[in-house]
Amino acid sequence: MIELDFKKTGGLIPAIAQDAATGDVLMMAYINPESWAKSLATGEVHYWSRSRQELWHKGGTSGNVQKIKAIYVDCDDDTVLFKVEQVGGAACHTGMRSCFFRKVEGDKLVSEGEPLFDPKEVYGK
Numbered sequence: 001m002i003e004l005d006f007k008k009t010g011g012l013i014p015a016i017a018q019d020a021a022t023g024d025v026l027m028m029a030y031i032n033p034e035s036w037a038k039s040l041a042t043g044e045v046h047y048w049s050r051s052r053q054e055l056w057h058k059g060g061t062s063g064n065v066q067k068i069k070a071i072y073v074d075c076d077d078d079t080v081l082f083k084v085e086q087v088g089g090a091a092c093h094t095g096m097r098s099c100f101f102r103k104v105e106g107d108k109l110v111s112e113g114e115p116l117f118d119p120k121e122v123y124g125k
Helices: 033-042 119-123
Strands: 013-019 025-031 046-049 054-057 066-073 080-086 102-105 108-111
Touching: 025 033, 025 046, 025 080, 033 046, 033 054
Parallel strands: 013 080
Antiparallel strands: 013 025, 046 054, 066 080, 102 108
Protein backbone atom coordinates (compact mmCIF):
# COMPACT_ATOMS: atom_id res chain seq x y z
CA MET A 1 0.00 0.00 0.00
CA ILE A 2 1.05 3.60 -0.53
CA GLU A 3 2.59 5.00 2.66
CA LEU A 4 1.29 8.41 3.67
CA ASP A 5 2.91 10.36 6.50
CA PHE A 6 0.20 10.27 9.16
CA LYS A 7 2.77 10.54 11.97
CA LYS A 8 3.87 14.05 11.04
CA THR A 9 0.36 15.44 11.53
CA GLY A 10 -0.79 13.51 14.59
CA GLY A 11 -2.60 10.73 12.75
CA LEU A 12 -4.86 12.76 10.46
CA ILE A 13 -4.04 14.34 7.12
CA PRO A 14 -6.11 16.77 5.01
CA ALA A 15 -8.02 15.33 2.08
CA ILE A 16 -9.46 17.61 -0.56
CA ALA A 17 -12.35 16.46 -2.75
CA GLN A 18 -12.46 18.00 -6.21
CA ASP A 19 -15.04 17.38 -8.92
CA ALA A 20 -13.18 15.37 -11.56
CA ALA A 21 -15.27 16.81 -14.41
CA THR A 22 -15.42 20.51 -13.50
CA GLY A 23 -12.42 21.05 -11.23
CA ASP A 24 -14.64 22.61 -8.54
CA VAL A 25 -13.33 22.15 -5.01
CA LEU A 26 -16.12 20.38 -3.14
CA MET A 27 -14.83 19.96 0.39
CA MET A 28 -11.88 19.37 2.70
CA ALA A 29 -11.90 16.81 5.48
CA TYR A 30 -9.41 14.48 7.15
CA ILE A 31 -8.35 10.90 6.65
CA ASN A 32 -6.52 8.47 8.89
CA PRO A 33 -4.91 5.14 7.93
CA GLU A 34 -8.23 3.29 8.30
CA SER A 35 -10.20 5.70 6.09
CA TRP A 36 -7.36 5.76 3.54
CA ALA A 37 -7.35 1.97 3.29
CA LYS A 38 -11.16 1.83 3.07
CA SER A 39 -11.18 4.47 0.30
CA LEU A 40 -8.62 2.51 -1.71
CA ALA A 41 -10.49 -0.77 -1.17
CA THR A 42 -13.97 0.50 -2.07
CA GLY A 43 -13.35 3.20 -4.68
CA GLU A 44 -15.50 5.61 -2.65
CA VAL A 45 -14.11 8.24 -0.29
CA HIS A 46 -14.13 7.53 3.43
CA TYR A 47 -13.02 10.19 5.88
CA TRP A 48 -12.37 10.36 9.62
CA SER A 49 -15.00 12.42 11.44
CA ARG A 50 -13.24 14.52 14.05
CA SER A 51 -16.51 15.51 15.71
CA ARG A 52 -17.87 11.96 15.96
CA GLN A 53 -14.48 10.26 16.28
CA GLU A 54 -15.41 7.57 13.76
CA LEU A 55 -14.95 6.40 10.21
CA TRP A 56 -17.25 8.31 7.87
CA HIS A 57 -18.34 6.98 4.49
CA LYS A 58 -19.11 10.16 2.59
CA GLY A 59 -22.70 9.90 1.41
CA GLY A 60 -23.44 6.81 3.51
CA THR A 61 -26.54 8.52 4.94
CA SER A 62 -27.47 10.96 2.16
CA GLY A 63 -26.61 8.78 -0.83
CA ASN A 64 -24.32 11.55 -2.13
CA VAL A 65 -21.23 9.36 -2.28
CA GLN A 66 -17.93 10.39 -3.80
CA LYS A 67 -16.73 7.90 -6.42
CA ILE A 68 -12.97 8.14 -6.79
CA LYS A 69 -11.75 8.88 -10.32
CA ALA A 70 -8.13 9.73 -9.44
CA ILE A 71 -6.01 10.30 -6.34
CA TYR A 72 -3.07 12.67 -6.03
CA VAL A 73 -0.65 12.86 -3.10
CA ASP A 74 1.37 15.98 -2.36
CA CYS A 75 5.18 16.08 -2.32
CA ASP A 76 5.37 15.64 1.48
CA ASP A 77 3.02 12.61 1.56
CA ASP A 78 0.76 14.43 4.03
CA THR A 79 -2.15 15.73 1.93
CA VAL A 80 -4.41 13.91 -0.51
CA LEU A 81 -6.49 15.21 -3.40
CA PHE A 82 -9.40 12.99 -4.39
CA LYS A 83 -10.80 13.73 -7.83
CA VAL A 84 -14.33 12.42 -7.60
CA GLU A 85 -17.68 11.98 -9.23
CA GLN A 86 -20.04 13.58 -6.72
CA VAL A 87 -23.18 11.45 -6.82
CA GLY A 88 -26.33 13.51 -6.32
CA GLY A 89 -24.45 16.73 -7.03
CA ALA A 90 -24.15 17.93 -3.42
CA ALA A 91 -21.02 17.44 -1.33
CA CYS A 92 -21.99 19.63 1.63
CA HIS A 93 -24.17 18.46 4.52
CA THR A 94 -26.05 21.78 4.14
CA GLY A 95 -27.32 20.60 0.76
CA MET A 96 -25.00 22.87 -1.19
CA ARG A 97 -22.92 21.55 -4.08
CA SER A 98 -19.66 22.56 -2.37
CA CYS A 99 -18.76 23.27 1.23
CA PHE A 100 -17.14 26.46 -0.10
CA PHE A 101 -20.34 28.33 -0.97
CA ARG A 102 -19.77 31.42 1.19
CA LYS A 103 -17.75 34.26 -0.29
CA VAL A 104 -16.03 36.96 1.75
CA GLU A 105 -17.33 40.38 0.78
CA GLY A 106 -15.86 43.05 3.01
CA ASP A 107 -16.68 41.96 6.55
CA LYS A 108 -19.52 39.60 5.56
CA LEU A 109 -19.97 36.09 4.24
CA VAL A 110 -22.35 35.97 1.30
CA SER A 111 -23.87 32.64 0.22
CA GLU A 112 -23.76 31.77 -3.45
CA GLY A 113 -26.09 29.23 -5.04
CA GLU A 114 -29.05 27.27 -3.74
CA PRO A 115 -29.15 23.99 -1.82
CA LEU A 116 -29.66 20.85 -3.90
CA PHE A 117 -31.45 19.08 -1.06
CA ASP A 118 -33.06 19.85 2.29
CA PRO A 119 -30.78 18.56 5.09
CA LYS A 120 -33.77 18.08 7.42
CA GLU A 121 -35.34 15.65 4.97
CA VAL A 122 -32.09 13.76 4.37
CA TYR A 123 -30.61 13.67 7.87
CA GLY A 124 -33.73 14.19 9.97
CA LYS A 125 -32.12 17.06 11.88
